[in-house]
Amino acid sequence: MASSRTGTKGVARADREAQIVDAATEVFGTDGYATTSLETIAEQVGVSKPMIYHYFGSKTGLFTACLHHNGAIIADEIERIAREDATGLERGMRTLAGIFGILEEQPLMWRLFFDTTAPVDDEGIEAALATYTDRITGLAQEGVAELMHLAGNDDPLDVSAMVAVWMSLVDSLVNWWLEHPDESAHAMTERSARLILALYAPGVAQVPA
Amino acid sequence: MASSRTGTKGVARADREAQIVDAATEVFGTDGYATTSLETIAEQVGVSKPMIYHYFGSKTGLFTACLHHNGAIIADEIERIAREDATGLERGMRTLAGIFGILEEQPLMWRLFFDTTAPVDDEGIEAALATYTDRITGLAQEGVAELMHLAGNDDPLDVSAMVAVWMSLVDSLVNWWLEHPDESAHAMTERSARLILALYAPGVAQVPA
DNA sequence: CTGAATTGACTTGCCAGTAAGTTACCATAT
């Protein structure tokens, strides 16, 4: 038996798929969709490229699977928090804490949803992004609109810009976290609170009229 | 004379280079480094691909040229503002106004410096990014550290995270602008001021201790 | 008539995707 290379290794499809999605999340999240080669992902799992094609059909198919797997996790958590009765910055802080908690295990998953190199003309990717980012952005929209209303500003364009700022604020904190992997989710939450608080210190705010 | 395709068109090197850098800034800024093909840029200038190689040597060489051209413009402006004597949020607002003014003509240039698909292992790109983003981030660092100091927070990690948030805030507003091209730089500045102001409205800030 | 501007037509290499085959697990029949 000359140590044959081919043939099953006895790993069930569901298990392999999970392994592949996990590895793909990491590699896509690190290198971005465009510059990632499936060979890299296959190698990391310890499997050959055709295995991926067999299970996911295409590169876009694999990426879509990653979006669904991780998007559901994130969106569910944010929705759960939105159902609590917090408003204004308090709601924002709780959402941040929830996101950090989710991402503690695999922060890279966040990047999938902001990967500008992913082909949006693909059906599956388009649908998945529509589902999850719309769900997430929708909740952000709700929270921000409420906050702006408290401030007496109901201008839809202002709200829209503020949503963009909010989303990118979360993004920047997650990316900062990725560069400081020793931080716990809890530490990140407290740090974020300190940053917000700094804006309210005397001498900081002298905004022109 | 069977309408020959080759031969000079009488455009001086300096002029062509400027045209190419302008077009490249637009295409790189829109599609990102990785997914951009030089053929696209050449086509847009109305010139052939070897022309680009002749003048810039390589794809990374062209990208580097774009970084230098646009980076100098942005960094100079931000440095100019930093020399004015404003502090706290006031300084931040002036910087924003300056950036919007610079970007009014070509907002896409901003994206070059945050293109995660650009090959950082390239000498020229690495050097250019080091020069300009360090210059820009350095000034941000200075302003943010000062703001945080006013708030009694001198924790270097907090400052570092706040710099990331600030940079990303600018980024998000520029990207929002790109999706709303009708807005003038002045309108963007005023909008940004309104967004900040909203945070100071009663009822908004109830941050947990 | 020299040199700079310019291009068509190549080569090269990488990577998505495919074809065709190999091995092991597992159910059922004897």
Place this chain on the structure above:
DNA sequence: ATATGGTAACTTACTGGCAAGTCAATTCAG
């Protein structure tokens, strides 16, 4: 218990296309 056949897991070795980078030739300006 043990043979046996079907199917699911798995791989090597290819094809095809696109985009980076090159070469040799061509034409116009001064």
